[in-house]
Amino acid sequence: MQTIEAKTTLDINKQEVENITGSEAVLKALLAEGVDTIFGYPGGAIMPIYDALYDYTDRLNHILVRHEQGGIHAAQGYARTSGRPGVVFATSGPGATNLVTGLADAMIDSTPVVCVTGQVFAHLLGTDAFQETDVINITTPVTKWNYQVTDASEIPGVLAKAFYIAKSGRPGPVLIDITKNAQIQQFEYKGYQSCNHIRSYRPRPLIRKEYIEEAARLINAAERPFVIFGQGVILGKAEQEFKAFIEKGGIPSAWTILGLSALPTDHPLNVGMLGMHGNYGPNVLTNECDVLIAVGMRFDDRVTGRLDKYAKQAKVIHLDIDPAEIDKNVKATVPVWGDCKETLPLLSALLEQKVYPQWLQRFHDCTKKEIDTVIHAELNPAEEIMTMGEVIRELNEITGGDAVIVTDVGQHQMVACRYAKFNQSKSNVTSGGLGTMGFALPAAIGAKFGAKDRDVVAIIGDGGFQMTLQELGTVMQSKVDIKIIILNNRYLGMVRQWQQLFNDKRYSFVDIESPDFVALAKSYRIDGRCVSHRHDLKGAMKEMMAHRGAFLLEIMVGKENNVFPMVPQGCGVGEIRLS
Amino acid sequence: MKQEYTITVYTENHVGLLNRIAIMFSRRKINIESLNTSPSEIEGIHRFTIVIHETEEVVRKLTRQVEKQVDVLKAYYNTNDEIVWQELALYKVPTDVIAEKAKVERLLREHGARAVVIRKDYTIFETSGHREETDKLISVLEPFGLIEFVRSARVAIIKNSSGFHEKLKEFELDEPGEEIIENEYLDKGKDVFVM
Numbered sequence: 001m002q003t004i005e006a007k008t009t010l011d012i013n014k015q016e017v018e019n020i021t022g023s024e025a026v027l028k029a030l031l032a033e034g035v036d037t038i039f040g041y042p043g044g045a046i047m048p049i050y051d052a053l054y055d056y057t058d059r060l061n062h063i064l065v066r067h068e069q070g071g072i073h074a075a076q077g078y079a080r081t082s083g084r085p086g087v088v089f090a091t092s093g094p095g096a097t098n099l100v101t102g103l104a105d106a107m108i109d110s111t112p113v114v115c116v117t118g119q120v121f122a123h124l125l126g127t128d129a130f131q132e133t134d135v136i137n138i139t140t141p142v143t144k145w146n147y148q149v150t151d152a153s154e155i156p157g158v159l160a161k162a163f164y165i166a167k168s169g170r171p172g173p174v175l176i177d178i179t180k181n182a183q184i185q186q187f188e189y190k191g192y193q194s195c196n197h198i199r200s201y202r203p204r205p206l207i208r209k210e211y212i213e214e215a216a217r218l219i220n221a222a223e224r225p226f227v228i229f230g231q232g233v234i235l236g237k238a239e240q241e242f243k244a245f246i247e248k249g250g251i252p253s254a255w256t257i258l259g260l261s262a263l264p265t266d267h268p269l270n271v272g273m274l275g276m277h278g279n280y281g282p283n284v285l286t287n288e289c290d291v292l293i294a295v296g297m298r299f300d301d302r303v304t305g306r307l308d309k310y311a312k313q314a315k316v317i318h319l320d321i322d323p324a325e326i327d328k329n330v331k332a333t334v335p336v337w338g339d340c341k342e343t344l345p346l347l348s349a350l351l352e353q354k355v356y357p358q359w360l361q362r363f364h365d366c367t368k369k370e371i372d373t374v375i376h377a378e379l380n381p382a383e384e385i386m387t388m389g390e391v392i393r394e395l396n397e398i399t400g401g402d403a404v405i406v407t408d409v410g411q412h413q414m415v416a417c418r419y420a421k422f423n424q425s426k427s428n429v430t431s432g433g434l435g436t437m438g439f440a441l442p443a444a445i446g447a448k449f450g451a452k453d454r455d456v457v458a459i460i461g462d463g464g465f466q467m468t469l470q471e472l473g474t475v476m477q478s479k480v481d482i483k484i485i486i487l488n489n490r491y492l493g494m495v496r497q498w499q500q501l502f503n504d505k506r507y508s509f510v511d512i513e514s515p516d517f518v519a520l521a522k523s524y525r526i527d528g529r530c531v532s533h534r535h536d537l538k539g540a541m542k543e544m545m546a547h548r549g550a551f552l553l554e555i556m557v558g559k560e561n562n563v564f565p566m567v568p569q570g571c572g573v574g575e576i577r578l579s
Numbered sequence: 580m581k582q583e584y585t586i587t588v589y590t591e592n593h594v595g596l597l598n599r600i601a602i603m604f605s606r607r608k609i610n611i612e613s614l615n616t617s618p619s620e621i622e623g624i625h626r627f628t629i630v631i632h633e634t635e636e637v638v639r640k641l642t643r644q645v646e647k648q649v650d651v652l653k654a655y656y657n658t659n660d661e662i663v664w665q666e667l668a669l670y671k672v673p674t675d676v677i678a679e680k681a682k683v684e685r686l687l688r689e690h691g692a693r694a695v696v697i698r699k700d701y702t703i704f705e706t707s708g709h710r711e712e713t714d715k716l717i718s719v720l721e722p723f724g725l726i727e728f729v730r731s732a733r734v735a736i737i738k739n740s741s742g743f744h745e746k747l748k749e750f751e752l753d754e755p756g757e758e759i760i761e762n763e764y765l766d767k768g769k770d771v772f773v774m
Contacts, residue, residue, distance in 0.1 A: 140599050141606065145649040148594070165649055199750040200591050200652045324643040 020189045022152030022182045023052035026116060029159035031059055032192040035087050037078060037449045038062045039071040043091025044131055046118025048183035050089075063449065063478050066470040068095050070442035072102025072173075073468070076111045077446030080429045081404055081454070083237065085112040085166045086446060092119045093131030096138070096177070101436060103142040103173045108433030109258060110235060112171035114162050122150040122179040135177045144172030152185035160195035169203025170322040171235055205323055205337040212343065215317045215334045216350030218291050224359045225251045226289035228274055228282070228303075231258035231432075232296010232320060238341040239263070239425045242295065245348045250355040252363050254282035256297050258432045261422040265401060271363040275303040276567045277414040280374075281366030283565070283573040286311050288362070293317045296340050299329040300433065309572025319343055373578045374564050379419065385558040386534055388412055388487050392419040394541050395457065395485070403455040404429060404447050406482075408440035408464035411493035414563045416459045426451070438467030444482045445474055455483065455545065462488040462514045472524040475550045483544050484552040486517055489559050497562045521552040528552035583612070584638045585662050585735045588627035588645055589619060589652040589743055596650050600627060603644055609633060613666075615732035620742050624652065630733050652750055657737055664735035668713035669695070670704045670720055671727040677702055683723055690716045701726060 020028070026049055030038070038060055042050040053062060065071040068090045075086025090096055096117040106113045120129040136148050145165045149158055155178070162174045219225055227249075233242045239262050246253045246263075252271045253263060263270050272279030274286070283305075286292065292314040297303070304310045307329060318325070318332035319340050326335040336343050378389030392415060395403075401421035406429040407413040413430055422428060429447050431439040444458035465486050475482060492510040499507050521528040527547060531540045537555070544551045567576045590596055597616060604611050612630040619626035631638065638656045646654040674697065677683050687693075692706040706716055713730055 136595055137598055140595065141602055146595070197753050198649065199747075201649045202750075322647065324640070324647045328640060 018189050019186045021048065021052065022149075022155050022178065022185050022187065023048040025152060025155040025187075025189060026159065026178070026183075027052055027056045027060065028189075029156055029163075029192055030087060031056075032194065033159075033163045034084065036061055038087045038089055039065055039074040039078070039446060040089030041065055041068050041071055041091070041095060042089070043095045043118065045092035045120055045180050046089060046095070046116075046183070048180060049116070049118065049178075061449075062089075063445070063474060065442065065445075066473045067468065068098035069101055069438070070445075070468055070471040070474065072099050072106070072113060072115065073436075073439050073442035074446030074449075074471075074474075075113045075115075076102060076106050076109075076439075077406060077429050077443030077448075078450035079111050079113060079446075080443075080450065081426050081447045081456075082450030083426060084450075085114050085163060085171075086450075088113065088115040090115065090117050091131065092117060092135065093133045095131075096135040097133060099175070100138065100142060101434075103139055103175065105431050105434040105436045105439065106173035107142045107144065109431065110171050110231060111173065112166040113173040114159075114166050115173065115175040117175060117177045118183065119148065119177045119179045121181045123181070125179070135175070139175050142173070143175050146175040146177070148177040148179070149182050150179045152182045152187040155182065156189070156192050157195075160193060161198060164195040164198070165201065169201075203321075204339055205321065207336075207338040207343055207346065209346070211334055211336050212346045213350060215293075215336055216347055218315055218317060218334060219249055219251075219293065219347075220350075220352050220354075222291035224289045224356070225249065225291040225293060226285060226314075227251045227253040227293045227295060228256070228286075228297060229253060229259045229262060229295040230256040230297025231262075232340055233259060233262040234425055236296060236321070236339050236341040238296075238339075238344055241341055241344040241348070243267070245344045245351070248348050248353055249351045250353070251293065252356070252360050254279070256300070256303055256432075257417055257430060258428075259297060260417055261427040262425050264423050265421045269360075271360075272367070273418055275300075276305070276569075277418065277563050277565065278303075278567075279367070279418070280370040280565050280576060280578065281363040283567060283576045284366060285362060287313065287572070287574040289314050291315050291317065293319070294330075295319045295344070296321070298322075298325050301329075304329060304573065305567045305575070306570060306572045309574065319347075370565065370578065378415075383558070384534075386537065386555065387561055388415040388489075388557050389419055390534075391485065391487060391537065391555050391557065392416055392459075394537055396421040398541050398545050399455060399457070403427070403457050404451055406430070406440050406444040406447050406456060406458040408458075408460040409435045409437045409494075410461045410464060411489070411497065411561075411563050412459055412461045412487040414494075415487075418563075437461075437464040440464060441468050441484065442471045442474070444484070445471060445478075445480050448480050448482050456481075457483045457485060459485045459487060461493060462486055462490065462517075463492045463512050465517070466512075466514065469520070472521060472526060475526060476524040479549065481549050483547075484521075484550070485544075486552065486554045487557050488514060488517070488554055489557050489561065490514070491559060493561075494563070496560070500560070500562070501566075502568070517552060517554045526550045526552055528554065530554040530556070532556040581632055581634050583630060583632055583659055584635070584656050585659070585664065585733065586627070586629040586631065586638070586642055586645070586654060586656045587735065587737060588629065588654045590625045590627060591650040591652070592623060592625045593650050596625075596648075597627075599648055600629075600645060600651075603641065604629075604631065607637075607641065609637070609641070613732040615734055617734065621744060621747055624743065624747070628733055628735050653743070653746065655737060655740075657735075661739070662735040662737055664709070664733050665707045666710060666713060666733050667705065667707045667731040668716070669727075669729050670706075670716065670725060671701050672704070672720055673724050673726065674698060674700060674702045676723045680723070683720075686719050687716075690719065692716060
């Protein structure tokens, strides 16, 4: 095994050579990387690191979660709102395997996370020792990089590499597995040097000017240009550059679920959401634009629907930092590789200042049609029973669009993303690519630590909440001031909706019972309230937001409400259904 | 159209990388026909040679995914006429048959085989070449009591490659250079811009 070489950014200070343990080296690395919060759960194989942590609690805030999956989702939430890598500690065996769902989620949603797992002593590897599992091989397909450390002297270099890989290029999760002997071992510590170059790793592709020029030429000649943007704008911290780009080009812009909040909701060029439950205009007009400009998004099948019916008439400009994304799903006419923080200003500089009033009007016409057929009834229902949409509308009125909204997976997620208002970036935290039910509660905990000054509201379904509700214990113990809204329709609603539409109403195992959520919260010393009538909704929301500390608000909504519009699976975006 | 492609991957020499690369194929349910790892022309850099039977589109996307891995420096794919390749085969046959039948020795000569080990009870021959060639010798030897046969993975040299020495210098730099993002797509700008 070769030792990891990290190119130095700081000179080694020879006078500071000292002997420390591998465990201390881990904590020193975290401090050097600017980590302030760790989400974790101790266990046998990671005990030396926890022992060292005992002396670092003044500098590192460790949040004891209730399950390692909660730990990694919290780290994801932290990363999404702070823009910095989330850090997780877990022990070997079950501790490490419990991370797998979160790793897969972070991998597909490009979330920077650094996991440190304990491992059995190196001499026990492969002996089926207690709590030994082959974590490196289990996590290989769901990590951007992983590495097993068996010698303490490797730790500073490996952790430097881990942080660099997690946050650079297209971010992703990294797992470092450290055998117990390496945690205990003393070694000569020569200081910590952060990593900024690995020869086999190219996080920033070279920007080719001729492609930027070609892209600009296409856009300037376009009559109906359309921008679709994803999380790349947020990950690249390129919100301003993006706004300047679309404003100069005068181009209507729609977002993927992870691109949400990169552009304020009420920006005049923001025309809504793409995809299966996205807005009507962005979907149908994808098939009418002449130049489609994709910024930091990967043409997920939930966005494109049937690929052979997707934007066939358009020339496609694809801006992405990951070369493997170019042409993966949709063939690019002009690929613009690179960090959009750098490529967007170059492109903007070549654009002509333009407006497309008639083209933009097409979007507005579609919006009007969608309001008339779907949105108005969803936000202002005539029926007695509440809808999910009106809950989000009330929430918007109270938060004004300034809160961080964390959603789980399912109908409530689609409704929240469709209707929640956002004024600033890094405000939408959701499990997009993997669709991990149970994500929201732990992610909201992490989101709060990543954005301590902001209100964090988790919106969760009755099904998803029951997947990770043990994290109420974390909320209680660490006094995490999050607001939890459970939208209870007493069904696994999204699956039920599909069963209704496509399986002839054969409701197979979607009827889910729930405990008394408010009583459950109270048992965790978290205040809560359940609302079943519209006239109580506003008051309850106000009470929740004004409450000091965590609060759980259960809201009973219509049992068989559906989310529309919808692009049925296997259909093109032009075949979107309004009912 | 599916055909045989040889993927050449230059990598760091790290534990676990073989698995990381292999599962990228199995995830897509692509059977690896042959896989070889060896040193390359540069000390410390490993070279994977992987043969699969697929369409070019699949191979191109897969090669990009392989190249994306942190410990991979560069990945190329080539058709059979773009490479020179060989496989090594070993054949174990009873020595008495060889000794008694002059015909066998002639057959071996014709197939370019040479004896590696000659013992009283058996003799081991080796030959190298393309799969059809090494396969042919099996059928030739079978009537004479072929005891064992084994064949290595393909090793291949890309005909128009000038090796990795110059490229590595660019990889060592902090800023990316032209070499590193060279790409069959980007380098065909003129064709690409045909609307």
